[in-house]
Amino acid sequence: MRHPLVIGNWKLNGSKKFIDTFIAGLCHNLYGIEGCKVVIAPPMVYLDQAKKAMYNSTLLLGAQNVDMHHLGAFTGEISVSMLKDIGVKYVIIGHSERRSLHLEDDQVVAKKFFALKNTDLIPVLCIGETAAEKMAGKTKTICARQIDVILQLHGANVFQNTVIAYEPIWAIGTGCAATSEQIQTIHKFIRDHIAQKDSKVADQLIIQYGGSVTKNNAAEIFSQPDIDGVLVGSSSLRLDSFIEIIKLISTRKHKI
Numbered sequence: 619m620r621h622p623l624v625i626g627n628w629k630l631n632g633s634k635k636f637i638d639t640f641i642a643g644l645c646h647n648l649y650g651i652e653g654c655k656v657v658i659a660p661p662m663v664y665l666d667q668a669k670k671a672m673y674n675s676t677l678l679l680g681a682q683n684v685d686m687h688h689l690g691a692f693t694g695e696i697s698v699s700m701l702k703d704i705g706v707k708y709v710i711i712g713h714s715e716r717r718s719l720h721l722e723d724d725q726v727v728a729k730k731f732f733a734l735k736n737t738d739l740i741p742v743l744c745i746g747e748t749a750a751e752k753m754a755g756k757t758k759t760i761c762a763r764q765i766d767v768i769l770q771l772h773g774a775n776v777f778q779n780t781v782i783a784y785e786p787i788w789a790i791g792t793g794c795a796a797t798s799e800q801i802q803t804i805h806k807f808i809r810d811h812i813a814q815k816d817s818k819v820a821d822q823l824i825i826q827y828g829g830s831v832t833k834n835n836a837a838e839i840f841s842q843p844d845i846d847g848v849l850v851g852s853s854s855l856r857l858d859s860f861i862e863i864i865k866l867i868s869t870r871k872h873k874i
């Protein structure tokens with residue numbers, strides 16, 4: 619089912635103290651707020667602690683990555699079943715920082731996507747173009763390529779109950795978010811692209827935007843019909859900003 623979704627991607631930030639303080643504050647401030655699912659994706663080492671801190675709340679746990687393998691000699695990796703064991707629900711894959719800094723290509727991301735689809739964990743597939751690709755007018759080609767690797771291998775049905783996060787790389791951490799019109803154009807393109815194979819799957823697909831989302835631009839971004847939520851980096855580390863973003867989005871729940 620399509621529903622508004624806000625995910626806080628904490629990247630390489632946080633500490634034991636930060637997790638407990640932040641999640642307690644979030645639970646307190648979001649009590650009674652409905653209409654929007656809220657996910658926190660802390661660093662792996664804090665997943666279990668974060669899950670315990672969320673106890674008795676509607677917050678959901680996300681992971682920032684997963685390995686494509688299920689078990690064995692893969693030093694430093696974490697498997698789908700381990701994430702499930704801890705209580706993770708959403709898993710970010712294909713983030714541009716992993717694609718560029720850890721050399722994860724479309725094939726690797728497709729394998730991770732499929733590993734998650736064998737369980738009830740929800741992949742959050744990140745796609746998006748660089749500044750140079752945008753300048754060259756290649757945004758749609760790049761987004762289509764990143765989706766097609768999965769579409770061609772597994773068909774449209776694997777996008778049932780999944781999330782795609784459109785995160786233009788030039789907007790991440792720059793303070794320069796895409797405009798709501800730019801985002802809407804690409805989100806509609808993504809939905810139409812999948813609808814060519816299966817319109818029912820495309821209709822229920824949650825498409826989030828990520829890249830310099832703040833409390834000042836969240837409402838405007840979320841005003842467009844194909845923008846189902848936001849994947850937030852730095853603003854998800856500031857409690858007041860993150861609460862404000864969630865409140866702005868949950869009050870617009872009528873849209874979907």
Ligand code: 13P
Binds near residue numbers: 852
């Ligand atoms: P910022 O919100 O810091 O730009 O990060 C976006 C992001 O990469 C979320 O995954």
